[in-house]
Structures are given as C-alpha cells and as structure tokens.
Amino acid sequence: MLAGPPRLVSILTILLFLCLGWWYLRLVGTTPSTGLKIDTRPPPTPFSGNGLDFSIPLRFTEGHAKPPGSNYTVALVLPKTEKEDIEWMHREIPEIPLVVYEVDKPNAVNKVPKNKGREAMVYLTYIIDHYDDLPDTVLFMHAHRYAWHNNMVMGLDAVQMIKRLNHDRVARLGYMNVRCHHEPGCPDWIHMDRPGGDFDFFKKPEEIHWRRHVWEEIHPGAPIPPSISGICCAQFAVSRERIRNVPLERFQHYRKWLLMTAMDDQFSGRIFEYIWHYIFTGHEVYCPAMNTCYCDGYGICFGGRENFAKYFEKQDERNKLYEELHGYEQKQDKAKEEGKVYTPSEKEKARMVELTLQVGKMDKEMEITRNEAFERGKDPKMRLEETESWDSTHIWDYAPKDN
Incomplete structure (x- = not known):
C-alpha cells in the first residue's frame, strides 16, 4: 500500500524528539574546561514516618544563608x-x-x-x-x-x-x-x-x-x-x-x-x-578541612591548605625548641627547690641563647603570618576561595593547566 501524506501524529513525534535532543544538549553540552553544570544534589525530602525508626536515614540538605547584612538570632x-x-x-x-x-x-x-x-x-x-x-x-x-x-x-x-x-x-x-x-x-x-x-x-x-x-x-x-x-x-x-x-x-x-x-x-x-x-x-x-573552618568559619584565611599546613608545621617546630629551652629552666627550678644552685656549662649557655633567639624569630614570623591571615579574611573573595562548594561550575579553574 502506498504511503499517504504525513500524519499529524508523526510530525508531533518528530518535534518531541527534537525538543528532547535540544534539552539534553543544553544539559550536558559543556566542555571540561568550564566544568559540568549538572546539580546532582537530591531534592529536599521531609522526614515522614516513625521518628524512632533509625533504619530510615534522615535526608539533610544544604541550608541557605540570610541576605548580606542580616542579623541572626x-x-x-x-x-x-x-x-x-x-x-x-x-x-x-x-x-x-x-x-x-x-x-x-x-x-x-x-x-x-x-x-x-x-x-x-x-x-x-x-x-x-x-x-x-x-x-x-x-x-x-x-x-x-x-x-x-x-x-x-x-x-x-x-x-x-x-x-x-x-x-x-x-x-x-x-x-x-x-x-x-x-x-x-x-x-x-x-x-x-x-x-x-x-x-x-x-x-x-x-x-x-x-x-x-x-x-x-x-x-x-x-x-x-x-x-x-x-x-x-x-x-x-x-x-x-x-x-x-x-x-x-x-x-x-x-x-x-x-x-x-x-x-x-x-x-x-x-x-x-x-x-x-x-x-x-x-x-x-x-x-x-581545617583551613576552610578557620577561613569561612572565622574569617582567618591562610590562603589554602598548603599555607595552613606550613604555618602549623612551623608552630610545631617552634614548640619543640621551646620545650628544649624550658628544660633548662626546669633544671634551675628543681635545683632551687633542693636548695642547690644549677650552673649551666658554657655549651649549655650557648644553646640556651641560640634557642631563645630561634624561638623569638619564629614567634615574629608566625605573628606576621597570622596578621596576614586575619587581613585576608576581611576580603569576601579570599574567603570564598577557601569555602566548600557543591557547585562544580568553576571546579576546572583549579585543574593544572597545560603548558
């Protein structure tokens, strides 16, 4: 049997597939350099049922901050x-x-x-x-x-x-x-x-x-x-x-x-x-992340995880030196309690001077780093750089660039 003229149903079907194709391309048609724009978070689901049924996991979704300048009770x-x-x-x-x-x-x-x-x-x-x-x-x-x-x-x-x-x-x-x-x-x-x-x-x-x-x-x-x-x-x-x-x-x-x-x-x-x-x-x-907690949570931004780690590595090193210096002071205190006099050797005296200078220098360096972190935290853009985000729109901005 010869085919007749196009039917309305066929034309609607074709249009439907074209619309679906356009929607799909809009959804996934981004290149890796700009990052995916699909929001994969599940929609908010209110809890329903027996509140004591712990076999049913609660569904928590990210909340929303108030508009800038708003107060919180x-x-x-x-x-x-x-x-x-x-x-x-x-x-x-x-x-x-x-x-x-x-x-x-x-x-x-x-x-x-x-x-x-x-x-x-x-x-x-x-x-x-x-x-x-x-x-x-x-x-x-x-x-x-x-x-x-x-x-x-x-x-x-x-x-x-x-x-x-x-x-x-x-x-x-x-x-x-x-x-x-x-x-x-x-x-x-x-x-x-x-x-x-x-x-x-x-x-x-x-x-x-x-x-x-x-x-x-x-x-x-x-x-x-x-x-x-x-x-x-x-x-x-x-x-x-x-x-x-x-x-x-x-x-x-x-x-x-x-x-x-x-x-x-x-x-x-x-x-x-x-x-x-x-x-x-x-x-x-x-x-x-510890640096994010400090930056987004309190406005103290070290400029990323690596800088944050370096600061506390220096603090650990400083504390070890201070403990060594404090050990000499404890010897003096113990001798005093026993009615004696502790006289450090020339080598010990030299080490005590060296430790005092090293600890003082590191304290100043760390104070500068802390002050910079407090200042950096005043900049909303800097705080945003150390804040968690579930949005992958700009995630590829941080990927290594080809030379």
Missing part, C-alpha cells in the same frame, strides 16, 4: 556547676543571650532531669524543651573561657570564637563544630570491630566503651559504621532548621538512654561527644 546553651565562674561571658559577650543550666543546683532556673551524662544531658534537655521555639543559631559550649580544645590561632579563647563565628556558615552547613583542628577525633578514630589489644587507652579512653550493643541501643536499626570520626570536644553550633530536621522523638530517646544507662557518667557523656556530628549530618565520619 542566637542562643548560647551553657552547662555549668555552681563553682564554675562565667562572669567572663557577661563581661565580654553581653550581647549573646545565655541559657545556663546549673546541673548541681536544685533551684536552678533551667533544670535537667538528672545530673548525668555531662554536657550531653544539658544539650538534649535544651533541644527537647525549646524544639518549637529555637533561634536561628544555637551554640552549645562549655563554661571555661580558655581550653586546649579551643582554636589555637585565636589564642584558645572562647570569646574570640563566639565573636568571630560566621553564622552564614552555620546556616549553610546546618552543623559546625566550633573547633577546627582534627586531632583528636579525626580522621579515623572510634572503632567497634577491633580487638582489645588494639585500643589506645591513652589517646582514646572512650573507645573501649563504644561496643556494638551501645550503638544498637542508641540507634536501633541503623547500620553499624566501620568508624565514627568527628572533631572533639562537644562544642558546636547548629541551625534551627537542622535541629528541626531531626524528629523530636529521637532527642527524647537519646536522653532516655543517658538516664537509663549503667555506664560511668564521664563515658556516657563521651559517647555523645563522638556522635553529635552523626546526629546532625547523618555522616559517621565528618572532618571538614
């Missing part, structure tokens, strides 16, 4: 004992609203069900009590101002960390540990599948308490991870949206576990120290 949640002095907070950061839990004071304004589980009990209680009335950013921190686990470049000073914290970063990421340095806790830390002889009782005294049954009690039905790794030490910031992404029932379940467990108080609190990042990100291992 903040609450600083603070666990403390009666003997701990927080006058420094009232004096140095009066603009930050405090929510203080005095865990050992019967008539405290903010109470916990039981003084158990260290700061974890306070953090969970605050979230449960204020789940429907949260500020933009919730800061969970300790009562002491200076601590070894605060950030080194800011002089281990909690005031500087609180004042310089970038709330845009907290809004975008949802969760941010306020400590930038990886050790202890990253990148490979807690294991539940190791024989007892492999435990490090000095660096990781909590690891022996992290057994399979503990994970299953806290996260019933969730896959057991090969490793739990996250930056220490239970000081972090979380956005309101990220907290609300986690069903309230889970926080109530966590607190119930703390109340019921027979584990020693200090270790039950430590258990949570290594899962806060898991609770708020869904990742068993969460170790953000």
Whole structure:
C-alpha cells in the first residue's frame, strides 16, 4: 500500500524528539574546561514516618544563608556547676543571650532531669524543651573561657570564637563544630570491630566503651559504621532548621538512654561527644578541612591548605625548641627547690641563647603570618576561595593547566 501524506501524529513525534535532543544538549553540552553544570544534589525530602525508626536515614540538605547584612538570632546553651565562674561571658559577650543550666543546683532556673551524662544531658534537655521555639543559631559550649580544645590561632579563647563565628556558615552547613583542628577525633578514630589489644587507652579512653550493643541501643536499626570520626570536644553550633530536621522523638530517646544507662557518667557523656556530628549530618565520619573552618568559619584565611599546613608545621617546630629551652629552666627550678644552685656549662649557655633567639624569630614570623591571615579574611573573595562548594561550575579553574 502506498504511503499517504504525513500524519499529524508523526510530525508531533518528530518535534518531541527534537525538543528532547535540544534539552539534553543544553544539559550536558559543556566542555571540561568550564566544568559540568549538572546539580546532582537530591531534592529536599521531609522526614515522614516513625521518628524512632533509625533504619530510615534522615535526608539533610544544604541550608541557605540570610541576605548580606542580616542579623541572626542566637542562643548560647551553657552547662555549668555552681563553682564554675562565667562572669567572663557577661563581661565580654553581653550581647549573646545565655541559657545556663546549673546541673548541681536544685533551684536552678533551667533544670535537667538528672545530673548525668555531662554536657550531653544539658544539650538534649535544651533541644527537647525549646524544639518549637529555637533561634536561628544555637551554640552549645562549655563554661571555661580558655581550653586546649579551643582554636589555637585565636589564642584558645572562647570569646574570640563566639565573636568571630560566621553564622552564614552555620546556616549553610546546618552543623559546625566550633573547633577546627582534627586531632583528636579525626580522621579515623572510634572503632567497634577491633580487638582489645588494639585500643589506645591513652589517646582514646572512650573507645573501649563504644561496643556494638551501645550503638544498637542508641540507634536501633541503623547500620553499624566501620568508624565514627568527628572533631572533639562537644562544642558546636547548629541551625534551627537542622535541629528541626531531626524528629523530636529521637532527642527524647537519646536522653532516655543517658538516664537509663549503667555506664560511668564521664563515658556516657563521651559517647555523645563522638556522635553529635552523626546526629546532625547523618555522616559517621565528618572532618571538614581545617583551613576552610578557620577561613569561612572565622574569617582567618591562610590562603589554602598548603599555607595552613606550613604555618602549623612551623608552630610545631617552634614548640619543640621551646620545650628544649624550658628544660633548662626546669633544671634551675628543681635545683632551687633542693636548695642547690644549677650552673649551666658554657655549651649549655650557648644553646640556651641560640634557642631563645630561634624561638623569638619564629614567634615574629608566625605573628606576621597570622596578621596576614586575619587581613585576608576581611576580603569576601579570599574567603570564598577557601569555602566548600557543591557547585562544580568553576571546579576546572583549579585543574593544572597545560603548558
């Protein structure tokens, strides 16, 4: 049978294929030099179902910062004992609203069900009590101002960390540990599948308490991870949206576990120290780049990972020299305690002078580098260069160029 004139259906089919082809070319038709423009992030999926079914993973998506110049509402949640002095907070950061839990004071304004589980009990209680009335950013921190686990470049000073914290970063990421340095806790830390002889009782005294049954009690039905790794030490910031992404029932379940467990108080609190990042990100291992944490998180930009590493290598070298110098001073102090006089040899005197000069020189060099990092952090473009991005549009700009 001879074919007749083109039919309408055939013409529509051809047009449909042409449109699909045009759309496909628009989608993938970029060259490697400009980078792919496909956004592969899954769309936001609200949690539905049983909040205590840990076999269903929560779907967290990147948040959004407010427009430039906007203010963020903040609450600083603070666990403390009666003997701990927080006058420094009232004096140095009066603009930050405090929510203080005095865990050992019967008539405290903010109470916990039981003084158990260290700061974890306070953090969970605050979230449960204020789940429907949260500020933009919730800061969970300790009562002491200076601590070894605060950030080194800011002089281990909690005031500087609180004042310089970038709330845009907290809004975008949802969760941010306020400590930038990886050790202890990253990148490979807690294991539940190791024989007892492999435990490090000095660096990781909590690891022996992290057994399979503990994970299953806290996260019933969730896959057991090969490793739990996250930056220490239970000081972090979380956005309101990220907290609300986690069903309230889970926080109530966590607190119930703390109340019921027979584990020693200090270790039950430590258990949570290594899962806060898991609770708020869904990742068993969460170790953000240290230079990015400093730059985007606090506006202290060293100009990339390599420069950041060089600075701390120099600091380590400086500290070794200082320890050697301090050893001579300790000999003098010990001799004085024993009623003796320590007289260093000519060789020791020469070494002490050399060490003093070397340490002084390195201190000046490091001060210059720090000042440059603070200045660089004032430039939005420089901060953007050290900020995580899931957008691959310009990723090929950083690839090695052919000569």
